[in-house]
Amino acid sequence: MRLISWNMNGLRAARTKGFDEVFATFDADVFAVQEIKLQQGQIDLDLPGYHQYWNYAQKKGYSGTAVFSKQEALQVLYGFEPGETDPEGRVLAVELPDLWFVCVYSPNSQDQLKRIDFRMDFEDRMRDFLCGLSASKPVVMCGDLNVAHQEIDLKNPDSNHETPGFSDQERAKFQELLDAGFVDSFRHLYPDVREAYSWWSMRTRARERNVGWRIDYFVISPQLLPVLRDASIYPQVMGSDHCPVGLDLDL
Numbered sequence: 708m709r710l711i712s713w714n715m716n717g718l719r720a721a722r723t724k725g726f727d728e729v730f731a732t733f734d735a736d737v738f739a740v741q742e743i744k745l746q747q748g749q750i751d752l753d754l755p756g757y758h759q760y761w762n763y764a765q766k767k768g769y770s771g772t773a774v775f776s777k778q779e780a781l782q783v784l785y786g787f788e789p790g791e792t793d794p795e796g797r798v799l800a801v802e803l804p805d806l807w808f809v810c811v812y813s814p815n816s817q818d819q820l821k822r823i824d825f826r827m828d829f830e831d832r833m834r835d836f837l838c839g840l841s842a843s844k845p846v847v848m849c850g851d852l853n854v855a856h857q858e859i860d861l862k863n864p865d866s867n868h869e870t871p872g873f874s875d876q877e878r879a880k881f882q883e884l885l886d887a888g889f890v891d892s893f894r895h896l897y898p899d900v901r902e903a904y905s906w907w908s909m910r911t912r913a914r915e916r917n918v919g920w921r922i923d924y925f926v927i928s929p930q931l932l933p934v935l936r937d938a939s940i941y942p943q944v945m946g947s948d949h950c951p952v953g954l955d956l957d958l
Contacts, residue, residue, distance in 0.1 A: 708958040711735040712810070712849035712923060714906070714949035717744040718752075718773075724946040730754070733951070736777050737803075741812035741851045743771040743796075762786075764796035771796035772810045772850070778803050787836045798833070800840065805958050806931070807840040811850035816871045823876055826853075830880035834887055841888075845928040847956075848889070851906075851949065852924050856881045856891065859901055860921040872922060884926065892925045892938035892954055903940050906949045914948075925954040934958055 711733050715721045718740060730738060738757075746763050757775040762785045764770035784800040786793035799810045811833065816826045840846050854877045858864035867873045885891065897903070904919025913919060925938055939953040 708737075708956045709733065709735045710737045710739075710808070710847060710849065710925065710954040710956070711951050712739045712741070712925065712953075713951040714741045714812070714851040714923060714947060715744075716742055716947045716949065717768075719745055719750055721946045722750075726946055729944055729946060729951070730775075733953075735953075737801075737808055738775045739799075739808070739810035739849050740773050740775075741771075741810065743773055744768050745771065760799060760801055762793060762796040762799040765794045769795070770812060772799040772812050774799055774801050774808065774810050776801060776803065776808070787832045797829075798836070800836075802844075806844055806928075807846045809837065809840070809846060809848040809850075811848060811852065813851065813853040815853050816874065816877060818871065820869070820871060820874055820876075823874065827876060827880060830877075830883075834880075834884050837884070837889065838887055841928050845930045846889070847928075847931070847954065848926045849924065849952070849954070851922060852881070852926075853922055854878060854881050855920045855922055856894075859899075860904075862902070862904070862918045862920070872920065888929055889926050890929055890932065892927050892935060893921075893940065893952070895932070896935070896938050904942065905940055905952055909948050914942075917942075923949055923952045925952060927954070931956060 758779050760774045762772045781802040797812045801808045816823045855861040855873050905923035907914035907919040934957040936955040941951045
């Protein structure tokens with residue numbers, strides 16, 4: 708089972724940069740996208756063989772998530788609670804026969820951490836949400852989580868302490884998720900791999916110089932470790948300031 712996640716930084720723009728071809732090449736069983744930046748009716752995406760699930764932000768041109776799955780969902784949740792409205796379109800949970808697949812676009816805490824309280828509440832609710840889902844079946848959570856967990860996960864940790872995405876608070880919340888039993892699939896398989904990044908600033912030729920951050924993840928329930936085959940990062944795939952990340956399970 709191949710699973711792919713990609714922050715698009717605007718899905719309509721990404722389609723002009725080869726998204727359709729990349730999507731076809733991966734031939735994923737489930738393909739999740741974040742930061743779609745569109746509303747219902749603003750895109751005509753023909754994906755034969757896939758069921759499409761969308762969670763649009765209320766604000767135009769902002770945030771939003773989508774999941775494209777070869778298997779039809781048993782149920783879909785558009786937020787942390789059944790029937791909840793997620794105004795920023797940040798959480799999309801799809802129940803499949805063997806697992807819960809959760810696509811997340813975590814909020815950026817913004818300059819000077821001015822949105823850190825909102826972010827901390829989001830992290831607590833997300834952890835509780837995932838723990839609740841895992842009571843019924845294993846969970847795969849993916850997306851742009853807007854945090855580099857360890858110093859190994861960004862090029863310049865010393866100069867980025869307390870910047871958004873590498874603050875002590877955000878890193879601690881990610882650790883709390885792991886302490887709750889969930890597993891960072893990439894670091895589980897590749898604990899010492901360096902310069903493996905999924906996002907690069909669009910300034911100063913950062914991608915060309917590989918001055919990046921690993922902020923896109925597949926986090927899984929421990930029950931899935933026996934069937935974990937690989938966790939991948941695809942920096943060669945262009946079309947966004949993020950690259951896709953992948954997960955392969957023997958299901």
